[in-house]
Amino acid sequence: MGDQDLPGVLVAGLEGSYGICEDHVGDLQKHFNLITMQEFLENKMQFGPKIQAVYIWGGKPAVDQELLGSLPSLKIIASAGVGLDHLDLKLIASFGVKVANTPQAVSNPTADMGMALLLAAARRVVEGHMLASAPDREEFSTNWMGQEVTGATLGIIGMGSIGYKVAQRARAFEMKILYRNRRRRKLEEEEAVGATYCESLDELLQWSDFVLLAVGLTPQTQRLIGKRELSLMKPTAILINIGRGLLVDQEALVEALQTGVIKGAALDVTHPEPLPRDHPLLKMKNITLTPHVGSATHQARRLMMENLVESILASLSGLPIPNEVLLK
Numbered sequence: 001m002g003d004q005d006l007p008g009v010l011v012a013g014l015e016g017s018y019g020i021c022e023d024h025v026g027d028l029q030k031h032f033n034l035i036t037m038q039e040f041l042e043n044k045m046q047f048g049p050k051i052q053a054v055y056i057w058g059g060k061p062a063v064d065q066e067l068l069g070s071l072p073s074l075k076i077i078a079s080a081g082v083g084l085d086h087l088d089l090k091l092i093a094s095f096g097v098k099v100a101n102t103p104q105a106v107s108n109p110t111a112d113m114g115m116a117l118l119l120a121a122a123r124r125v126v127e128g129h130m131l132a133s134a135p136d137r138e139e140f141s142t143n144w145m146g147q148e149v150t151g152a153t154l155g156i157i158g159m160g161s162i163g164y165k166v167a168q169r170a171r172a173f174e175m176k177i178l179y180r181n182r183r184r185r186k187l188e189e190e191e192a193v194g195a196t197y198c199e200s201l202d203e204l205l206q207w208s209d210f211v212l213l214a215v216g217l218t219p220q221t222q223r224l225i226g227k228r229e230l231s232l233m234k235p236t237a238i239l240i241n242i243g244r245g246l247l248v249d250q251e252a253l254v255e256a257l258q259t260g261v262i263k264g265a266a267l268d269v270t271h272p273e274p275l276p277r278d279h280p281l282l283k284m285k286n287i288t289l290t291p292h293v294g295s296a297t298h299q300a301r302r303l304m305m306e307n308l309v310e311s312i313l314a315s316l317s318g319l320p321i322p323n324e325v326l327l328k
Helices: 022-029 037-042 044-050 065-069 089-094 103-122 125-133 161-171 187-193 201-207 227-232 250-259 298-316
Strands: 008-011 033-036 051-056 076-079 098-100 153-157 176-180 195-197 210-213 238-241 264-267 287-289
Touching (some): 022 033, 103 125, 153 161, 176 201
Parallel strands (some): 076 098, 153 210, 210 238
8 A cells, every 4th residue: 555645545455467557556556555355355344435536457456236325435546558448337326426537648559469460360470480490390381372561451440549540551562451340530620641531341351351350349249259240250350359349259250260251360359358268269270369469568557557647646735636437
């Protein structure tokens, strides 16, 4: 715990897989009295009234009705990242509590990750590494091929801040960009990246060499890509997911990869995370997997922390909250 006179902020922990970044603890303790979930659970009567904010890092701690009812002084839930599928916004609002996230901080690194996965899958980088480093390898085939990226068609599903930054990067590869979004972008924004809006998802899937998911998870987007959608894609196409694992029907994806319905996939997100160690996706050569690290750079994580601190301090001072999430 930090200074007892500072505002109490609940965190999942100070170490471990779901603890806040160790490098951030000192900075946070300049502003807040950090109370871990374990400390809170061991003495709710003492700590409950002191907690004015919940600091969510890596989706933890989980916020439910029981927790909200145990924090009478709670003013804000500050959640790192852009995704909100782990929060019941209506429930939180019913307790008079605000919510803030960090959308700008994650846009660039996640877009970088999207392009990294696209390139890695297209040029079979992971397979190539295994081939080049195999201890018994004596020669390389001159006919070991990948997919061309330059000039290919990229279909982006979800043209928010991350999707748009992917488009900016893809344009440097002279890619033709199609996109599907809840709301169409302004004409000048489309022209800036050479993007064409698709009236239907089917159209985007049929024409794209690469399909990239950068859309948020909602009841409407859950399993957005299933067996039917995969069947519409080119047999040479590659699916990239930097959104949420549940955007894709994983059983359908396994079948599509096994039977050649699509060429490959590159996923930074799955469901669950991590996948069971016997999951068929872990045994396939035509898939590239990373452990949900789209925003995992030192620079981005520090900016996320600074954004959360700014939002919490604004809330406690009764000022407008940067990056406040409003119910729609």
